[in-house]
Amino acid sequence: MPELPEVEIFRQYFTETSLNQSILEVEINHPKVVRGHEEILKKLAGDQFTGAKRWGKTMFIETGHNHILFMHFGMTGNLNYYHSTVESPKYARVIFSFESGFKLAYVSKRMFGRLGVTKSIADYAKEKSLGKDALEITESEFTDALAGKNKNIKAALLDQQVTAGVGNWIADEILYQSGIYPTTRTRDLNRQQLITTYKKMQEVVKSAIAIDAVREELPAHYITRYGRKTSISCPGCSNTIERTEVGGRGTYACGKCQQIY
DNA sequence: CGGCCTGTTTCCAA
DNA sequence: CTTGGAAACAGGCC
Numbered sequence: 001m002p003e004l005p006e007v008e009i010f011r012q013y014f015t016e017t018s019l020n021q022s023i024l025e026v027e028i029n030h031p032k033v034v035r036g037h038e039e040i041l042k043k044l045a046g047d048q049f050t051g052a053k054r055w056g057k058t059m060f061i062e063t064g065h066n067h068i069l070f071m072h073f074g075m076t077g078n079l080n081y082y083h084s085t086v087e088s089p090k091y092a093r094v095i096f097s098f099e100s101g102f103k104l105a106y107v108s109k110r111m112f113g114r115l116g117v118t119k120s121i122a123d124y125a126k127e128k129s130l131g132k133d134a135l136e137i138t139e140s141e142f143t144d145a146l147a148g149k150n151k152n153i154k155a156a157l158l159d160q161q162v163t164a165g166v167g168n169w170i171a172d173e174i175l176y177q178s179g180i181y182p183t184t185r186t187r188d189l190n191r192q193q194l195i196t197t198y199k200k201m202q203e204v205v206k207s208a209i210a211i212d213a214v215r216e217e218l219p220a221h222y223i224t225r226y227g228r229k230t231s232i233s234c235p236g237c238s239n240t241i242e243r244t245e246v247g248g249r250g251t252y253a254c255g256k257c258q259q260i261y
Numbered sequence: 262c263g264g265c266c267t268g269t270t271t272c273c274a275a
Numbered sequence: 276c277t278t279g280g281a282a283a284c285a286g287g288c289c
Contacts, residue, residue: 003267075268110285167267
């Protein structure tokens, strides 16, 4: 699930459910997903969550004190808010109980995600070398960050140090919408093509957020609408969308509508 | 049983 | 320093 749009929806969900109520207890069902000392997470008991921000695929939760809870969701994480009379969701790895009788679970099936406490968002971003968020980065910052890179454009888009938030399916969609084949070397793209890529990145990310990151509701001219199980035909030319591997990741593209430059 | 997966890190090679 | 490949993490689904 969690690329930028999904994490943004998690952030909205969190904001609507979990703010400004006392935390009674922090239950750690699986210590492996906690980065750093478990004790520091437990100390959130008695505190409250006061706000939530997002940078790329990471969510940052502000508290009444001077520490920030970060959550990264890996490939299979999400949040679940429910009443304590209801059974906790499967794969709930960390559970925050509130005075209200509700709970918030950090759910992670494959446990690739991590959560923990950091001093500030800037500290975390620096430690992880996060580039500017895909929605925050300006056109010229984006083209500057890509200029001269020798790696293929898909790998560059996935590089969180270039811009943070783009994941595998968004990268495929950006390149499909831009008419650029994923293996094109970044330095072989001219400025105008990089600007197109930037604009399509904004468009894809924003439209995914607008439909609450429910893939099936993406526009009909998107190729990533149906996930990756069924073979689909290109909305532009009706050829079958090909599946290849680029940078070790499954990649979908149209060999006719996307050019190698 | 084998292959695949919306992510990241680490190690190694060129 | 840059790039890319492979493995590892864990659990399911087809």
